[in-house]
Amino acid sequence: MRAAVIVFPGSNCDTDTHHALAEVMGVPTDLVWHATPSLDGYDLVVLPGGFSYGDYLRTGAMAAQARVMRAVREAADRGVPVLGICNGFQILLEAGLLPGAMLPNACVEFRCEWVHVRVETGRTPFTASADVGQVLRMPIAHGEGNYVADRATLDELHDNDQVVWRYTDADGRRTAGANPNGSVGDIAGVCNARGNVVGLMPHPERCSETALGGADGRMVWESVLARVAA
Amino acid sequence: MSGLPQIYTAHVFVRLKPGVNDPPGATVAAGLRDLGFDGIRDVRVGKIVDVELVAPDAATARERVNAMCEQLLTNPVIEDFEMELIEPQPLKLSDTAW
Numbered sequence: 001m002r003a004a005v006i007v008f009p010g011s012n013c014d015t016d017t018h019h020a021l022a023e024v025m026g027v028p029t030d031l032v033w034h035a036t037p038s039l040d041g042y043d044l045v046v047l048p049g050g051f052s053y054g055d056y057l058r059t060g061a062m063a064a065q066a067r068v069m070r071a072v073r074e075a076a077d078r079g080v081p082v083l084g085i086c087n088g089f090q091i092l093l094e095a096g097l098l099p100g101a102m103l104p105n106a107c108v109e110f111r112c113e114w115v116h117v118r119v120e121t122g123r124t125p126f127t128a129s130a131d132v133g134q135v136l137r138m139p140i141a142h143g144e145g146n147y148v149a150d151r152a153t154l155d156e157l158h159d160n161d162q163v164v165w166r167y168t169d170a171d172g173r174r175t176a177g178a179n180p181n182g183s184v185g186d187i188a189g190v191c192n193a194r195g196n197v198v199g200l201m202p203h204p205e206r207c208s209e210t211a212l213g214g215a216d217g218r219m220v221w222e223s224v225l226a227r228v229a230a
Numbered sequence: 231m232s233g234l235p236q237i238y239t240a241h242v243f244v245r246l247k248p249g250v251n252d253p254p255g256a257t258v259a260a261g262l263r264d265l266g267f268d269g270i271r272d273v274r275v276g277k278i279v280d281v282e283l284v285a286p287d288a289a290t291a292r293e294r295v296n297a298m299c300e301q302l303l304t305n306p307v308i309e310d311f312e313m314e315l316i317e318p319q320p321l322k323l324s325d326t327a328w
Contacts, residue, residue: 057302057303058305061302061305065302093307094305100307101305101307101308103250103251103252103253103308104253104254105253106251106253107253108253108254108256108257146251146253148250148251148307148308149307150307182251182253
């Protein structure tokens with residue numbers, strides 16, 4: 001088992017994610033520079049949060065063109081679990097590896113706070129160990145997490161069980177106040193049709209040990225480690 | 231003049247598709263109302279990308295900028311674009327690398 005955390009110019013959650021995987025979970029993990037042409041030998045690929053390329057043009061747009069993204073696409077095609085966190089999610093959207101797009105938060109504020117998300121499906125490697133309906137408390141920190149997709153795409157997401165997390169209150173209820181960014185359908189994370197490529201706005205690497213104020217993010221790592229080991 | 235490369239400038243206007251929420255636009259509208267401007271119905275914020283390129287003819291320039299828009303300059307999920315191609319200026323010797 002070996003994990004890759006991709007580093008783009010402007011990534012800023014790369015070492016946190018490396019810490020969560022390598023130190024907290026004990027997984028051999030490499031920081032992999034965006035110019036790397038191959039991801040052969042990796043069983044897990046994580047695109048971390050940050051502000052790659054200064055969010056120039058659109059969030060994630062420039063990083064989606066990086067050389068390593070061809071290797072990410074190949075890994076995804078091989079069935080390797082790929083996780084995009086926050087800016088990593090935005091990059092996967094811009095690369096077309098996940099459906100939909102991001103807009104600036106409806107409140108037009110940068111939201112940096114703890115939120116609750118409800119696990120909507122256990123079909124992805126990152127939620128396989130969770131119970132559907134389980135509520136996780138995780139931090140967010142983003143200005144553009146307002147997920148949007150056209151009606152046909154939303155229907156497809158629903159029909160194929162591709163919505164992975166939704167924002168809810170602590171009791172798992174979808175309320176207007178629980179959605180921090182205006183995301184359509186309170187969507188906090190989605191996956192591709194196959195289920196192995198997953199993106200989410202909250203930061204599991206920032207809540208993988210109790211010293212950080214919460215450890216619900218461990219579920220994401222425990223799920224994928226169990227899946228890769230199986 | 232065919233065959234001789236020319237410098238084209240393309241003004242690319244990028245707009246959110248109709249119906250796509252525009253939080254920055256709504257904020258600017260509120261700001262204009264706060265300044266006392268009456269009658270503001272809606273504001274949409276987009277961007278302009280000016281691309282200067284060398285191409286053999288206008289059709290080729292247009293084709294290349296279209297491809298740029300599809301691959302990087304716009305996100306077709308949420309954005310539309312229009313292009314305005316400016317009449318070329320003859321390429322001067324000082325513009326070339328050879």
